[in-house]
Amino acid sequence: MLVDKLLNNRAAGVLTGLLFAVHPVHWEQVTNIPGRSILLCGLFFFYSFWMFLKAVGSGKTRYLLISLILYCLSLLSKESAVMMPLCVIAYFWIVLPKGQRTQCQQQNAGFFSNSFLIITIAYFLCREYLGISGGFKWISIEQTALSVITFLKALVIYLRLVMIPAGLYYDRSLDIFSSFWEVQVASTIVFWLIALYFILKKWPSFTSTTKFLFAWTAINFAVVSQVIPVKVSYFSISTAEHFLYMPSVAILAITIVFVMNIAKALIEHKQAKKSIIILGAAGLYLFYIIVTINQVIISSNQMTMFKQSFDKNPRNIRVITPLALSYAYAGMYEEAEKYYKESLKVEPGNVRGLIGAGRALFDQGKYWHGLAYYNKVVNAGQFESMLNENKRAAYQEIEKRYEEGLKNLKGRIINEAQKYDLAKLHYSLGVVYHMTDRTDKAILEYKRAITVRPNYQESYMNLAAAYETTGQKEKAIETYNYILSSIVLDKDRLAYISKRLEILQSGR
Numbered sequence: 001m002l003v004d005k006l007l008n009n010r011a012a013g014v015l016t017g018l019l020f021a022v023h024p025v026h027w028e029q030v031t032n033i034p035g036r037s038i039l040l041c042g043l044f045f046f047y048s049f050w051m052f053l054k055a056v057g058s059g060k061t062r063y064l065l066i067s068l069i070l071y072c073l074s075l076l077s078k079e080s081a082v083m084m085p086l087c088v089i090a091y092f093w094i095v096l097p098k099g100q101r102t103q104c105q106q107q108n109a110g111f112f113s114n115s116f117l118i119i120t121i122a123y124f125l126c127r128e129y130l131g132i133s134g135g136f137k138w139i140s141i142e143q144t145a146l147s148v149i150t151f152l153k154a155l156v157i158y159l160r161l162v163m164i165p166a167g168l169y170y171d172r173s174l175d176i177f178s179s180f181w182e183v184q185v186a187s188t189i190v191f192w193l194i195a196l197y198f199i200l201k202k203w204p205s206f207t208s209t210t211k212f213l214f215a216w217t218a219i220n221f222a223v224v225s226q227v228i229p230v231k232v233s234y235f236s237i238s239t240a241e242h243f244l245y246m247p248s249v250a251i252l253a254i255t256i257v258f259v260m261n262i263a264k265a266l267i268e269h270k271q272a273k274k275s276i277i278i279l280g281a282a283g284l285y286l287f288y289i290i291v292t293i294n295q296v297i298i299s300s301n302q303m304t305m306f307k308q309s310f311d312k313n314p315r316n317i318r319v320i321t322p323l324a325l326s327y328a329y330a331g332m333y334e335e336a337e338k339y340y341k342e343s344l345k346v347e348p349g350n351v352r353g354l355i356g357a358g359r360a361l362f363d364q365g366k367y368w369h370g371l372a373y374y375n376k377v378v379n380a381g382q383f384e385s386m387l388n389e390n391k392r393a394a395y396q397e398i399e400k401r402y403e404e405g406l407k408n409l410k411g412r413i414i415n416e417a418q419k420y421d422l423a424k425l426h427y428s429l430g431v432v433y434h435m436t437d438r439t440d441k442a443i444l445e446y447k448r449a450i451t452v453r454p455n456y457q458e459s460y461m462n463l464a465a466a467y468e469t470t471g472q473k474e475k476a477i478e479t480y481n482y483i484l485s486s487i488v489l490d491k492d493r494l495a496y497i498s499k500r501l502e503i504l505q506s507g508r
Helices: 002-007 010-022 024-032 035-057 063-076 078-096 103-130 141-161 183-205 207-224 241-268 274-299 304-314 315-330 333-346 351-362 367-374 381-409 417-436 441-453 457-469 473-486 489-505
Strands: 174-175 229-235 236-238
Touching: 002 010, 002 035, 002 207, 002 351, 010 274, 024 035, 024 241, 024 274, 035 063, 035 078, 035 103, 035 241, 063 103, 078 103, 078 207, 141 174, 141 236, 141 241, 141 473, 174 367, 183 304, 207 241, 207 473, 241 274, 274 304, 304 315, 315 333, 333 351, 351 367, 351 381, 367 381, 381 417, 381 489, 417 441, 417 457, 441 457, 457 489, 473 489
Parallel strands: none
Antiparallel strands: 174 236, 229 236
């Protein structure tokens, strides 16, 4: 309806609508639950603009009111709808310039445009008030420029995907160009300069609606052009295929009009039969439908979908982490561990990766290894409760295993090896108590370990530290002195104990 209203061409509108409906490039937002926001945004956005066109054509305020309500719903669905005012202004400037407006349209132009602008400003103010306007910020003009050029490279890929939708995958991303001297930077700039030259050369021959469709495309791409960063990580930007959803309406409409004109010329000059052209178009539509169905099948299995994306771009952190999670849900913990570690290669401080790797190791029974990953988390942020819960589960399982080990050895000590094992179990259980703030129990276990192995250096060291933790300074000094007098120490440990004694005895 929108294209039909713009072009006043029912055939072009129907063909564009059909192509938009079956085109494989839209698979991502249709098959994934997060894509609902894009679908809703697009639905309300397109209907809003359609009602705006009716308001312009009829001059009736009720159509404008409906358009504004739909625009609000579009904004509430996804922030990319903020480009609507620019589309409205572009329509007045390009399709209805001042000299071609009726008196009513001339009077309404400013009112209509300002209405959309006021809602947009109010939307931004609400976001600011609610504290949801944050995000990545570029650190320099150079980085911004390189990111925009990277996006221009993505546009070339988008054009190819619209024409030949092969190699589709979830959450497409590109590494940001690192320097202006890269060959692809130059080739990307040259490509778009040539494209711009030909567009400007043909510009006077385009109809006003075709010009507007070009403007629609540029405006709706501008919101994801990386001037405002849409990043996957600190070195890559998101170039997801769902970015095409809004601009593709105009791209497909331009393509349909172009192909229809060529087909018409071929038929008029008897260079092709109408039936052959119709058959070719039907074949193309069928091809698009088959590719779409294939992508839907792939996306029905999240593991397959994420693996496909990982194979295409193994540095996309937003794909690696859910891929690891899908393996974890399937009980394939070794694979989950592998991919969580892959995510940590990309971003070593990635909290989800650290917690996920720890959990995958935990599920394999490697509790201490899992805790080692949990303890690498510097600032868990929103994952704090998850981290603490996983730590608690790991300590509980370790504690349970040590207690079972002690129970099995109780009353069965017949040789030195078993005495060593018993002492180590008491010591290890003490460490668990110590790390979970049960210091009194830890002290008891360290003492039990020492009873079994009188010169157990690690137990003495931890016992002294436990005394310090509980404020038992004299006992800590006594324990450190005993270690110095009775146990052979290496140079580093000797220096450490001397330092601790100095601090304790000076009262610091």
